[in-house]
Amino acid sequence: MFGLVEKKSTLKLEDAIYDGVLEAGKGWMHELKEGQRFMILDMEGNQAVDTTFYDLETPEDHYSAIKTIVAQKNIYLTTGTILRAESGEPLLTITADMTGRHDTLGGACSSQSNKVRYALEKEHMHNCRDNFMQQLANNMNGLNKRDLAPNINFFMNVPVTKEGGLKFDDGVSAPGKYVEMEALKDVMVLISNCPQLNNPCNAYNPTPVRLLIWEA
Amino acid sequence: MQKIWKKTLKPGEKWSGLIGRGKYVRFKALGSQANVSMLLYNMRDTSERYNMPDTLKAQYTSHLTTGNVLMSDNGRVLASFVQDSLGWHDTISGHISRQEVDEKYGVTTYQKMGNDWYRSGDENFKIELVRNNMGMRDMVPCVNLFSKVFVEEDGSMHFDANHCQEGATVTLRTEMDILIVLSNTPNSLNESKEYPAVEVDVEVYDAPPVDLNDVCVTHRSENFRAFENTWEYYNLLGL
Ligand SMILES: [Zn+2]
Numbered sequence: 161m162f163g164l165v166e167k168k169s170t171l172k173l174e175d176a177i178y179d180g181v182l183e184a185g186k187g188w189m190h191e192l193k194e195g196q197r198f199m200i201l202d203m204e205g206n207q208a209v210d211t212t213f214y215d216l217e218t219p220e221d222h223y224s225a226i227k228t229i230v231a232q233k234n235i236y237l238t239t240g241t242i243l244r245a246e247s248g249e250p251l252l253t254i255t256a257d258m259t260g261r262h263d264t265l266g267g268a269c270s271s272q273s274n275k276v277r278y279a280l281e282k283e284h285m286h287n288c289r290d291n292f293m294q295q296l297a298n299n300m301n302g303l304n305k306r307d308l309a310p311n312i313n314f315f316m317n318v319p320v321t322k323e324g325g326l327k328f329d330d331g332v333s334a335p336g337k338y339v340e341m342e343a344l345k346d347v348m349v350l351i352s353n354c355p356q357l358n359n360p361c362n363a364y365n366p367t368p369v370r371l372l373i374w375e376a
Numbered sequence: 377m378q379k380i381w382k383k384t385l386k387p388g389e390k391w392s393g394l395i396g397r398g399k400y401v402r403f404k405a406l407g408s409q410a411n412v413s414m415l416l417y418n419m420r421d422t423s424e425r426y427n428m429p430d431t432l433k434a435q436y437t438s439h440l441t442t443g444n445v446l447m448s449d450n451g452r453v454l455a456s457f458v459q460d461s462l463g464w465h466d467t468i469s470g471h472i473s474r475q476e477v478d479e480k481y482g483v484t485t486y487q488k489m490g491n492d493w494y495r496s497g498d499e500n501f502k503i504e505l506v507r508n509n510m511g512m513r514d515m516v517p518c519v520n521l522f523s524k525v526f527v528e529e530d531g532s533m534h535f536d537a538n539h540c541q542e543g544a545t546v547t548l549r550t551e552m553d554i555l556i557v558l559s560n561t562p563n564s565l566n567e568s569k570e571y572p573a574v575e576v577d578v579e580v581y582d583a584p585p586v587d588l589n590d591v592c593v594t595h596r597s598e599n600f601r602a603f604e605n606t607w608e609y610y611n612l613l614g615l
Contacts, residue, residue, distance in 0.1 A: 220513035226470035229533065230564050235468065236531035246515045248473055265438070265468060267429025272451035276602045277434050289449075305423045306513050308449075320527040324439035324464060326432050 167239040169256040169340045171197060171374050178373035184366035185355030187291030189299050191216060192343040195376025197255065200314050200351075201338040204367035206331035208354040210268045210288040212311035213243060213251050216346035219303055221245040225264040225310040235320060237262040237312065243341070246309070251347050256340035259333045263318040266328070267310045268292065269356045278358045291352035301348070313354075314339050316361050330360045381580040385412065385560040387573035388495035392504040392557040394419050397550050397610075400458070400581040403521055405544040407574035409537065409566060410522040413471040413497045415505075415515075415557040416446060416454045422510055422555060424448045428467050428517035434598040438527065440465040440519065443595035445551070445602060452606040453599070454554055456592035458583075459547035462540060466520040469533065471497025472564045481571040494571045500559035508555060521546055522576075523563045535565035549583050549592070551606050 173179070181203070182188050192198055200209050213223040227244040229235045237243070239257040242250045270289035274282040289308070296303045315333035320326050355366050380399070384406075385391060395401060403412060418424035427449040435444055441463050445456040457465070474496040478484075484493040497518075505514050524539035562572045586593060586603070593603050 220511065222513065224470075224515075226468065226517045227473075229468070230470055233533050233565070234531040235527055235533060246512060248475060265429060266433060267427065270430070270449065270451075272449065272605075273427075273430045273434065273447075276430070276447065276451040276598050276605065280601070306510075309516050310427075310429050320438045320531075322526050322528055324437060324526065326436055326438040328433070 166258060166260055167256045168258070169199065169338065171340070173372065175374060176372040177375050178371070180371050181368050182351065182353045182371055183368050184353055185286050186353050187295040188351040188371065189295040190349050192347050192349055192373065193376065194343050194345050196343050197340055197374040198343065198349065199338050199340040199372040201336070201370040201372065202315050202333045203335060203370055205335040205337070206333055206363035207367050207369055208316040208331065208356070208361040209314040209369055210311050210352040210354050211314055212309070212350050214303065214307070214348040215245050215249065215251060216348050219301065219348065220307065221247050221249065222307055222309045223251060223311065228264060235265060237264060250344045252341045252343050254339060254341045256338070258337040259315055259339070261317055261332050262339065263313040263316040264310065265320070265326070266313050266316060266318040268352060269354065274358060282358060285357065286355040288352035288354050292350060295350055313361070328359045328361055330363060377581045379579055379581055383578050385558065385576045385578060387575065388561060390500035390504055390559045392508060392555065394553065394555055395550050395580060396553050398583050398585070399550045400547050400583045401550065402545060402547045402579045402581065404577040405522050405540055405542060405574060406576060408541050409568065409572045410540050410544070410574040410576050411561065411563040411566070411572070412521040412576055413559040413561060414519045414521060415501065417555040418448060418454070419553045419555045422508070422514065424450050425514070425516055426454055426519070431467070434602065435596055438468060439524070440467055443591050445592050445599050446519065447602055451602055452609060453551040453602045455548040455550050457546065458549045458592060459545065461545045462522065464524040464539065465546060466523040466525045466563070467517060469520055469523065469525045469563055469565050471501055471518050471559060472561050473498045476564055495561055497559045497561040500561060501557060504557045520563055525563070525565055533565060535563055535567060537567065551603070
């Protein structure tokens with residue numbers, strides 16, 4: 161059943177109560193109320209969108225990559241996946257998906273991991289973790305570095321082999337592809353529209369994404 | 377080698393403590409299907425902790441064995457795998473929750489079973505995190521020593537029940553001064569109908585200094601750069 165569970169959205173773009181473009185390399189933090197739908201639309205294709213969630217009521221209960229994949233016994237996220245918090249509590253469910261493969265093992269890029277993975281001189285490059293920390297600093301909601309646990313990479317392809325290998329492949333997304341989810345309780349969304357230039361997760365070309373919210 | 381410390385973790389038991397850099401931490405399974413869930417933090421700044429994604433990405437692997445290192449979110453090596461009789465330790469299946477324990481093995485209580493009641497990784501980790509002045513928000517993906525969870529092409533996750541046999545050993549070397557949190561609780565994906573009750577020995581020894589030909593230092597150029605970051609950190613601290 162897993163792999164590509166392609167399902168189109170039934171919502172109309174013009175009905176969205178929020179409709180914004182998040183430029184390449186930018187961060188975003190926004191509340192979602194229970195029942196609201198949220199869509200990330202890949203405008204130009206092959207973009208990776210680093211995303212995590214917090215239970216608005218108990219923000220120390222962050223999105224858990226592991227609780228999410230172990231509950232469904234599958235490492236890839238697609239239509240029907242329930243995105244869970246560390247407590248096991250369902251936060252959101254994926255309601256539509258045009259790519260069928262989203263990663264949650266690869267985490268976010270950071271200045272420190274770029275230095276280790278590529279070279280010393282990559283330390284200055286813009287990265288997702290800096291975006292996350294910038295958003296936490298701007299929003300003053302009590303969250304700090306300790307609340308940054310492994311996130312979701314929407315549209316990113318990180319295949320794992322039976323023999324225990326792992327690599328970064330070209331994205332499986334294309335212009336106009338999207339993923340849509342429904343909030344199962346009030347959550348805070350934290351996004352970094354990935355600025356990574358050292359691997360093919362963005363096809364070496366970070367591009368903008370469109371973010372939309374619909375009323376419950 | 378002079379043994380500094382030894383503890384036998386009973387089934388369901390937890391432990392946390394500080395271990396200085398340059399020590400061997402040797403784990404031995406006293407039965408089959410052992411699983412020790414482990415979290416690591418920098419003891420000087422516990423906001424620096426084991427980072428599963430960075431560890432796997434940098435080493436192009438989804439499992440851990442000799443030569444692999446456990447990286448922190450600051451690109452440093454917290455500990456490295458210097459010896460391993462199994463060839464595979466898991467880091468993608470997390471710690472078992474109270475709900476999973478109850479659903480799989482039935483509801484048990486201290487009131488009915490005394491100290492033999494079935495503990496969960498969730499409670500064990502939470503208690504030890506709070507004891508070390510942390511909490512829920514400090515939970516991150518753990519390492520599951522002795523467990524093999526492999527992934528098929530379709531993404532499905534499978535626990536290998538024949539992987540860990542009695543006598544299996546794995547030795548970590550601490551590369552930083554760390555806080556280590558251990559929970560001897562079953563793997564979430566173990567399909568066994570009975571609560572796997574396995575004792576695990578933990579022993580700590582002094583390790584010789586790391587040289588540039590070390591199996592973990594030379595495993596990949598990424599590992600070498602992470603070691604350089606670690607040595608730089610201690611040089612700057614004057615330690
Ligand atoms: Zn990134």
